[in-house]
Amino acid sequence: MGAMTTLSEGAPVSVVGAGAMGAGIAQVAASAGHPVALVDAVSGVVEKAVAGIIGSLQRQEAKGRISSAQLEATVERITPVDAISQLPASALVIEAVREDLDTKRALFNELAERQSRETVLATNTSSLDVGAIAEGLPEPGRVIGLHFFNPPPVMRLVEVVRGRSSSPEVIEAAAGLVRTWGKTPVVCASTPGFIVNRVARPFYGEAQRMLMDGVADAATLDAALRSAGFRMGPLELTDLIGQDVNLAVGTSVWEQTGRDPRYAPTAMQQELVAAGHLGRKSGQGVYRYDPSGAPLDAEPDQARLAELLGGPVETDPVARTLAMLVNEAVDLVHRGEAGADDVDTAMTLGTNYPKGPIAWGREIGYAVVADQLAALDRAFPGGRYRPSSALSGEEA
Template identity: 40%
Template sequence: MTNALEKGSIVAVIGSGAMGAGIAQVAAASGYQVRLFDTRAEAVDKAIADIGKMYGKLVDKGRMDAVDADAARARLAGVASLKDVAGAAIVIEAIVENLDVKRALFADLEGIVGDGCILATNTSSISVTAIAAKLRRPERLVGMHFFNPVPLMALVEVISGLATAPAVADTVFATAAAWGKNPVHAKSTPGFIVNRVARPFYAEALRLLSERAADAATLDAVMREAGGFRMGPFELMDLIGHDVNFSVTQSVFNAYFGDPRFTPSVLQQEMVNAGFLGRKSGRGFYRYGDDAAKAAVLEEAPQARPGAVNISIEPDAKGSVTAPMELRLKEAGFVVKHRDPLPGAGEHEAAAFHCHGAAVFLTDGRTATERAAANKHADTVLYDLALDCAGATRIALARADQCSDSAYHAVVGLFQASGFAVTRLDDVPGMAVMRTVAMLANEAADAVNQGVCSAEAVDIAMQKGVNYPHGPLAWADSVGLAHIVTVLSNLAATYGEDRYRVSPLLRRKLAGGARFHG
């Protein structure tokens, strides 16, 4: 196993902005001598003072010993010239996102640091291969992508360019772990892991809003309270800034030569054109300010509790996709009886609940209207995926255009009596949580299939880098790869777009009866 850089060795950080200062704070607290450089001397002084204050706050909160805080401060120093980092074991660059500027910096550093010094870039979007290309020894340059705020965010993407020596990447990986981070290895491809795999979280939400599935606040509530995400996609885009989020999407789209999977949203472009950038402009999908009213979340009116519930199960499915919801219904006091599949339904129809004449399916990527027609059963209602059926507080439903009010209201009453707030989405394919999770899993699978990272790495990255409640591949395992592939295939058939093509690795796993984990 490759060892981390020795404690006490010099870590040089170039750039004293939020990222550079955060890296310096973490490295000094971990026992390394830190040399902080910026072209603006006053910025270095401010960063060091601010880091000292942060150590003080950690001491006040009981999260750092006072002696350790003093020692960390003593290990932190500013330098006036690049030449003053000559003795560094590693130099971490955290400057402007510009390829030419980064290349020039590392070219200068090559003439200053020793042969054993590792050169690391904190770039979030520029090819590590391209940054290293003009160096005399490109094998010692590696990506060390931290996430903001650095002291709080656990993830570090360790990015290897085509020329990066494996030993260099392994040393940086071990060093990041020694700093208390969760590092993951990745190959230098557009978006690396997180910025690539996260694209569907925003893209599917924007498409749902464009197709009027529901308003932004309602979709956010479904993603939080049913999907288990810490923030809904629209509030998160408002926090990031639509100019930034749209720019990243454009960058990934262009870098992949127009792959439709990464197509930017016209709606988000309009937000940028209007100057509705989110929190920083006072308006995005939400309004901000002291006088801004809280956006309402749409919920169905209370309905009467129905009687017993039946369930029909496809013979070879064993009720796997409905089992978590069946348990929730039983715990709410419903008697769930098993019966034959719908009369006239196809041989491989999925499991369904039956309530007052309504057939209630977990969404499979088709619309409720399409499923009603296929099954010759007008009173068809779909429910969306929930991260945790036992603990979710909200569920989303969609009704077929043919569905009667009485049948739909009985289904609403069924879920309300089981402790859910019920939100109705318009009848869009795949609903909200299910299509988002399927697309996240699909993108994660493609990243693994293309050798960008391992299945373990992509799940760690998405949990530690953007706080997803599950890694996308572990989530796909729990839903069932067969159902994920079905959802994606049905979305592709409905939209007729390559955007929803199924990853070859998903199909391979399914065909082999395998899972991504275990």
Template identity: 75%
Template sequence: MTTPPGPSHVSVVGAGAMGAGIAQVAAMAGHPVTLVDAVTGAAEDGVARIIAGLQRLEAKGRIDSARLEAVAQALSTVTHVAELPPSAVVVEAVREDLGVKQQLFAELAAHQPADTILASNTSSLDITAIAEAVPDPARVLGLHFFNPPPVMRLVEVVRGAHTSDTVVTTATELMTAWGKTPVRCASTPGFIVNRVARPFYGEAQRLLMAGVADAATLDEALRRAGFRMGPLELTDLIGQDVNLAVGTSVWEQTDHDPRYEPTAVQRDLVAAGRLGRKTGEGIYRYAADGTMRDAVPDERRLEELVGGPVETDPVARTVAMLVNEAVDLVHRGEATADDVDTAMRLGTNYPRGPLEWGAEIGYAVVAEQLATLDRAFPGGRYRPSPALAARVDL
């Protein structure tokens, strides 16, 4: 099976922000693209949003009128999945519900040619489980784009248990042709980015609950370490409900591993409707223009924490856990070290990849930091990866 980049047809199911964004990427790469959505008129609205966005780019001189016209002509819509034309690849971007996706993939398999690649944009569901609805699961994989798809370079190419090597290779080459940076991984909970990133949010929330420092001080510590945003302000931006849902999914899919257990502070925020910027209050309170109120770090406390004991140092504690997650993932054979570091730099804007960071700090140092945390907070969350010892001299 070979799907050359160029005029081969691409279909997208789901016309929300992600689906429309993926459709735009494919159309701008030169493909005719058909968009469909279960909600009447949503596909047409998606196309209209794409064209409006491109018109804004044209007004800024970033694309010319010929390019805009070519993309507009490439986009079409249908009313039902069964009406999609034969496609080289179909990407679904519907809601994160396994039953809904399985039903959709069964329908796609019934109406698309046998060599059509069927891809899910899921951020957390098991590709192998989604593929159970397809007679030939070898053609099913994940293509996890990041929001917004036209801007974010990263795409996780996710292999299910039955995905063929040819399909993985073809999809990887296609993503490169679309101007993306693909990374390959196995279909495990959270894939690369959403799995490795869990401690970035969780450690800050635990330090906040323990009263180690206020939110603004914790966030400032991580920003000064090179992270673009602090973890607490980032969860407010993402949406506490959205971040909790992903974290809960990873926790449940790992048999309630304590490494991924959601925190009481985040559960309480969601229960209270304090979802972050979109509701005007989350960890922080927000003005009408989205700016944070009362977010002033305590400089004296910041100096006490950073460089101090790992139990209360938000930077050391967070980085040690990120390194541990990355080492474990590579050790399990779920992705390569290069792909993990690339994914975390591009998908989360981390200042460096966690494995690169671990080598810089020294894996022996990280292992000792984790052992210290494991003694201070028993229960399994801070258990060092067994692979860390093997990497001490690397």
């Protein structure tokens, strides 16, 4: 298939949508030596994006990471374009427009009409089905997901997403190309939340449930997870991400899995969002923040923490969260949606976990995890804690 050979180093790339993600992706591709055409539906956005890219490159130059010649060459490779109709012939088009299926389908239709049949068409969608975006297009095999993380110049992970009609050769070529950009690709199926946004769900959900049940206060729960090596606790992290943003991702995964109870959003988070307590950005979320942005009442209860850790799994924040993360990860692998190594790579690079959940599960022991989940399922029936059948086998 021709698309495999067109995705080479230095081949022309177009980026559609010059918002937060599109600008960052354009910077990454241009830094890697590709001529990049950048377009947005709204006038003035591309110029702003280019100014932002220059600022970002200047900061890299100031730190000595790139030379001034590299800075100039990178900026020169980026061409602002006024309309889709004016994009040059490209080996790869990466779409980073707003997260809406109809918008993306209309755009892909137009791109398919204007670009060669060999042009690889990639979407940066976080939550839409890649197969649905490709539906009805000529050569749907060249449509894939390239899910960058925010901010693209900094985050190493890229999920290379296989839609139901994506060609394996295109997936492989795209993963190879992304590697030449200094990124680490992981390949996964177009499953709700892909790898990172799926496997991470219980990290937030379990802490919210324990907080609602009065197991401990927020600061103590966060301290428990930090003691296991997580950079931030789940509750402080959702305050940083934004409760609204985190709820939207969780709700999307829940809806797309046919409202699987495993992903049901909590009443607590829905109430926070309804009350406008969105986290740091609104001055209040799970925590309240002083005007300087420091959390109030964030002192963990050390005695309670010591009591919980190593106790029954229902009230051990670490064991309970890890059991659910391991379950989610082995299930994804078991369904054939991603390889075990890619799941661990995705979670360590995409969310900064101290260890991949597959490796962590092997350390804890899958039989132990299965027993913990069975105990949780007895304590909280309803399907959320049903153990993956893979935990009783040797598959993951």
